[in-house]
Amino acid sequence: MFQTQWHLWLQHTFDAGWMLSVMQFISLLGYEMAYTALILVCAFGARLRAGLCVMLAVLLMACATHAIKQSAALPRPSDVDAAVLDKGEPSHPFVVDGGGHTFWSLPDAQATTMLRAQPHADYGFNSGHVGITTAAGVALLLAFGIRRRWLRWTLVLGWPVLMAISRMYLGRHFLADVLAGWLLGIGIGALAWQLMPGLRGERRWQLPALLCLGVALAWASLCTPLVPLGEASRLLALGLLVAWMQWRGWPADPQGVVQRVLRVLAVVVVYLLARPVVGWLADTIPLPDAPVTELLWHTVGTLLILGGGVTLARWIPRGA
Known part of the structure; x- marks a missing residue:
């Protein structure tokens, strides 16, 4: 082969x-x-x-x-x-x-x-x-x-x-x-x-397993070159976002074409703004130049994009 x-x-x-x-x-x-x-x-x-x-x-x-x-x-x-x-x-x-x-x-x-x-x-x-x-x-x-x-x-x-x-x-x-x-x-x-969680019904083990997986891979990315730091930090951010929405509630999915388009455009704007914002924060806040710092900013950037998109999705009315 x-x-x-x-x-x-x-x-x-x-x-x-x-x-x-x-x-x-x-x-x-x-x-x-x-x-x-x-x-x-x-x-x-x-x-x-x-x-x-x-x-x-x-x-x-x-x-x-x-x-x-x-x-x-x-x-x-x-x-x-x-x-x-x-x-x-x-x-x-x-x-x-x-x-x-x-x-x-x-x-x-x-x-x-x-x-x-x-x-x-x-x-x-x-x-x-x-x-x-x-x-x-x-x-x-x-x-x-x-x-x-x-x-x-x-x-x-x-x-x-x-x-x-x-x-x-x-x-x-x-x-x-x-x-x-x-x-x-x-x-x-x-x-x-x-x-x-929620795709095959609510099972108690799903969220803890997702969070443990994110934490484990994030830790492994700091200890070994076998795990990519960027993907591990995004996975950790995804787990944290899902945990937050399991606690606060998930926004309703869009219904009309206009609402779908507005939500996608809103998250694209957040995506374009998140990188310069994270870059500014990284330059402003004095943190050691270490892999854990890179992990932190990758996680924060992903949370800004996804969390900002979810927040805007809650604001855009279903009848839009």
């Missing part, structure tokens, strides 16, 4: 310039900004609780992907084969032909060792694009109770397969990478649905 013949076949068979642009566009939809937009629209333009479930799935998958990448520390196809293009450009591999020579063999050991020696190595296994795409799709399906068969298949299989093909076409991931991301994404999407 770490062979490069799949990539060479894709790149040589579909070598038109327009295909490269299509594959790059599909991959672009797997980055943070695209999922931020999806979460804000789902949470504030549709159902807040379900939208936050999608956010939980994305953050959990991002943490899992980072931990696996750092632990496995395996190269990308463009790191081991000079014939594989890297995003449409000639690659600069550590070895000339170091892909797996059988279906179950790993990439060339020398290439793996050379990659791990790099100060800021960019590891491949597993695919974060495919994993987050799948986790978000499964969370959407379960949290929103989607019943249309074609849409269910699109979210769980169709869109992840397109993302997987784009990542392989661009020389960024092996077949093993995208398969691992897909399988893990299914599990984490279902886990997020189980953890979010």
Whole structure:
């Protein structure tokens, strides 16, 4: 599954310039900004609780992907084969032909060792694009109770397969990478649905489990490079927000088109203002230059965005 013949076949068979642009566009939809937009629209333009479930799935998958990448520390196809293009450009591999020579063999050991020696190595296994795409799709399906068969298949299989093909076409991931991301994404999407209070009924263990998970990952991000600090802090902020709304009550979901649009626009404005506000606070308040300070400001920034959006959602009347 770490062979490069799949990539060479894709790149040589579909070598038109327009295909490269299509594959790059599909991959672009797997980055943070695209999922931020999806979460804000789902949470504030549709159902807040379900939208936050999608956010939980994305953050959990991002943490899992980072931990696996750092632990496995395996190269990308463009790191081991000079014939594989890297995003449409000639690659600069550590070895000339170091892909797996059988279906179950790993990439060339020398290439793996050379990659791990790099100060800021960019590891491949597993695919974060495919994993987050799948986790978000499964969370959407379960949290929103989607019943249309074609849409269910699109979210769980169709869109992840397109993302997987784009990542392989661009020389960024092996077949093993995208398969691992897909399988893990299914599990984490279902886990997020189980953890979010109110989606499967109120269960006493859900909120404590969500809060403990946020605290544990935040602590781990300060102690080990296996957990990304940014995603862990956002997960902690999400848990705190959910706890606050479980206590104060959740705002009613929007009903009309106008109210949906106003709520989304309101949270987008809050999102655009939150970063400069947090930056100003960080410059004004003297705190030590340490990871815990970075964790604090990431958490505060996420709370400002989500909490501000929820507050504005309560103010915008249902009849708007």
